[in-house]
Amino acid sequence: MSGILARYLDLVERRELRPDTDQHQVAIRLQALQDALEKGGDRGFLARLMKSRPPQPRGVYMWGGVGRGKSMLMDLFVETLAIDEKRRVHFHAFMLEVDQRMRQQRLRREDDPIAHVARDLATGLRCLAFDEMVVSNTADAAIMARLFTALIRDQQVTVVTTSNRPPHDLYKDGLNRSLFMPFIGLVEQELDVLPLDGPTDYRLQRxxxxxxxxxxxxxxxxxxxxxxxxxxxxxxxxxxxxxxxxxxxxxxxxxxxxxxxxxxxxxxxxxxxxxxxxxxxxxxxxxxxxxxxxxxxxxxxxxxxxxxxxxxxxxxxxxxxxxxxxxxxxxxxxxxxxxxxxxxxxxxxxxxxxxxxxxxxxxxxxxxxxx
Known part of the structure; x- marks a missing residue:
């Protein structure tokens, strides 16, 4: 075995990581996602001939306090995921890229710039991995539901993300939060929400x-x-x-x-x-x-x-x-x-x-x- 679960257990055995029940459960779920993505990438002759896209696995939303191992597990997941159609990006950098692409689409007078941006972002991509999903401004909140609906449901990109907060606490008390609520519903429908909120802050220990x-x-x-x-x-x-x-x-x-x-x-x-x-x-x-x-x-x-x-x-x-x-x-x-x-x-x-x-x-x- 060379996937995330084997790598995680090896780190625990070598005492580079402490045993942690939440981390272990998330590693098991991420291993299942790896298996599904890698199996979907190994398509037979008929599927390649028909240019059919493999089934889309459900994504994962990991949340918990600072230092609970979210970024560590994300690093292991992306590193051991044996497909080429993957991308790891910090969420803030991703939304800045989206904003830039949106401006370009508006200059071209596209009817639906969000759909065009989602299609461009999804080109050659099956798994999109984010670190630190946080929503702090109205502009991002207003487009996220439509953008990620297009990415996940229309373009069939599997999303894996980390956050310090559970989905229902994202953009809490934010201006015009009603515009953001469909995104929370999308996350809860399309991604498995996994807590990593144990009592130990490993980053603080470091x-x-x-x-x-x-x-x-x-x-x-x-x-x-x-x-x-x-x-x-x-x-x-x-x-x-x-x-x-x-x-x-x-x-x-x-x-x-x-x-x-x-x-x-x-x-x-x-x-x-x-x-x-x-x-x-x-x-x-x-x-x-x-x-x-x-x-x-x-x-x-x-x-x-x-x-x-x-x-x-x-x-x-x-x-x-x-x-x-x-x-x-x-x-x-x-x-x-x-x-x-x-x-x-x-x-x-x-x-x-x-x-x-x-x-x-x-x-x-x-x-x-x-x-």
């Missing part, structure tokens, strides 16, 4: 003894948050120059450039987040899109930095209320960041939250509002 708050600013602090990023994303440190970036939709036609964005982890500079004119809605968009963020270059602030301190407070409120993990490089410990100036007394609440966000209890929380 952080080892890396702290979340690093001071003073300098090479040592930068090296620590850089190492945290690579442990959280499984991205090879030697390929650091090629880490993907992203354009986060802030609504109203505005976007925020994220220099490093991968597997729900985003890297930002303090200057970009707090020295520019931003409001609570911008910070909420960040908190909803990323389960972990890294902020570099937090300075000491004084009375002349009142606006930056206020924005920083709003940012931390949004991150805290959505249980976003925070790693930073800073010029000082939280209590020395803004000791005097307009609003310094109120800043004490931000200090308290920053302290709590370093705790093991906070780091073990799942992403999203905890109410």
């Amino acid at each position: 952080l080892g003894d890396i702290d979340t708050w690093h001071t003073p600013l300098g090479d040592a602090a930068t090296a620590q948050v850089r190492e945290a990023f690579f442990r959280l994303t499984d991205y090879a440190p030697e390929d650091a120059a090629n880490v993907p970036s992203a354009e986060l939709d802030l609504g109203g036609g505005r976007t925020l450039h994220v220099p490093k964005s991968l597997k729900g982890v985003g890297v930002f500079s303090f200057k970009r987040l707090c020295s520019e004119n931003r409001g609570a809605a911008d910070y909420l968009a960040i908190a909803q899109a990323y389960h972990t963020i890294i902020i570099v270059g937090i300075p000491r602030m004084g009375p002349e930095n009142r606006n930056e301190a206020i924005r920083f407070t709003k940012l931390i409120d949004a991150l805290y209320e959505n249980s976003v993990k925070l790693f930073v490089t800073a010029a000082a410990e939280p209590e020395q960041l803004y000791p005097e100036g307009d609003g310094a007394f109120e800043f004490a609440r931000t200090v308290s939250r920053l302290k709590e966000m370093q705790s093991t209890h906070y780091m073990a929380k799942g992403h999203g509002p905890q109410g």
Whole structure:
């Protein structure tokens, strides 16, 4: 056996992975999907002559908290899937590609640009694998039902995806969510929804003894948050120059450039987040899109930095209320960041939250509002 199940069991036997009942069950389901896809790719002479398409296997939707093994299982699935007609892509990058293709189709004045985009995307493709399905803007929410209906039902592409949330919690409380509800129905009808939400956060364990708050600013602090990023994303440190970036939709036609964005982890500079004119809605968009963020270059602030301190407070409120993990490089410990100036007394609440966000209890929380 050379499929995902054999590879997973081998890793457990060699103690590179801990035994995990949820992971084992998902590996069994993914092995069945591999078998169906690979069998469908081995068509006989008559089927090839008639150019018939093999039966379409049901897809898989894996969901669970950060560090439960979703990306690891997805990696194993794609790596061991013995067909050429497969594609692995981060969901955010995929939707950016869809948006670009849609604009091209509109310029050509196509009657149904979504159908054309789906057909083009499905060319030479039988299995489409996503990492980190998350919906954070109205534009994506409005087209996803039609796009994925065309991909899955019309073009017969089998979809495998991971997400931090179950389908019914996607785009929760989002603007015009009624437009998105048909997509949730599609997922529940066409994909097997499998939980990976056990008590152990393996990604958190891999952080080892890396702290979340690093001071003073300098090479040592930068090296620590850089190492945290690579442990959280499984991205090879030697390929650091090629880490993907992203354009986060802030609504109203505005976007925020994220220099490093991968597997729900985003890297930002303090200057970009707090020295520019931003409001609570911008910070909420960040908190909803990323389960972990890294902020570099937090300075000491004084009375002349009142606006930056206020924005920083709003940012931390949004991150805290959505249980976003925070790693930073800073010029000082939280209590020395803004000791005097307009609003310094109120800043004490931000200090308290920053302290709590370093705790093991906070780091073990799942992403999203905890109410």
